[in-house]
Amino acid sequence: MRRILQHYVDTKTDTVLYTLIDSDLNELKLAAKKLLHDATLVGGKAFGDSFFKWLASFAAIYLLILDSTNWRTNILTALLVPYIFFSFPESLFSFLRGDVGKWIAFVAVVLRLFFPRHFPDWLEIPGSMILILIVAPDIFAQKLRNNWIGLVIDLFIGCYLLQEHIRASGGFRNSFTQKHGISNTLGILLLIVYPICAFIIH
Numbered sequence: 001m002r003r004i005l006q007h008y009v010d011t012k013t014d015t016v017l018y019t020l021i022d023s024d025l026n027e028l029k030l031a032a033k034k035l036l037h038d039a040t041l042v043g044g045k046a047f048g049d050s051f052f053k054w055l056a057s058f059a060a061i062y063l064l065i066l067d068s069t070n071w072r073t074n075i076l077t078a079l080l081v082p083y084i085f086f087s088f089p090e091s092l093f094s095f096l097r098g099d100v101g102k103w104i105a106f107v108a109v110v111l112r113l114f115f116p117r118h119f120p121d122w123l124e125i126p127g128s129m130i131l132i133l134i135v136a137p138d139i140f141a142q143k144l145r146n147n148w149i150g151l152v153i154d155l156f157i158g159c160y161l162l163q164e165h166i167r168a169s170g171g172f173r174n175s176f177t178q179k180h181g182i183s184n185t186l187g188i189l190l191l192i193v194y195p196i197c198a199f200i201i202h
Helices: 002-069 075-088 090-097 099-116 122-134 138-144 148-169 181-201
Strands: none
Touching: 002 075, 002 090, 002 122, 002 181, 075 122, 075 148, 075 181, 090 122, 099 181, 138 148, 138 181
């Protein structure tokens, strides 16, 4: 009788133990699935934000290059400097705020001060951009750059440049049909896409 009772207790204990283990394993599976799902969502958002940030930065640099070569208009392209400052990808921003950027700025200032004939006009805006990246206080470099205020500034600059470009082209249709019109217009539209997408993602 005692053996039967002991066998019954052991069997009951094993069943309860297996049930608890199964329950714990199921909970772990659910937690792992939820973690994977959330990580995918966050990773997707981070990728989208990062992708559009790189795209917008390269579009702004492309427009600066066009302005210094063959896109001579009355548009205030100096506004691309603060745009790049607020939208520059974090890795490049940190790299240029380090010793590399300091050396570039040092050489640019020395050339500008002591050898102005060897300092071409088209280097004025890129040189200013490097100087701003380096000397900007942390409140701009850290707080406003990674904030909705920086996105609002980028959106304002993009919209302003687009309407100025359309006005200088003589209308929206002409902004696509003139020489270099499509590339310029698409470049400026990309400036607007990044802050809008960043607002949607966040």
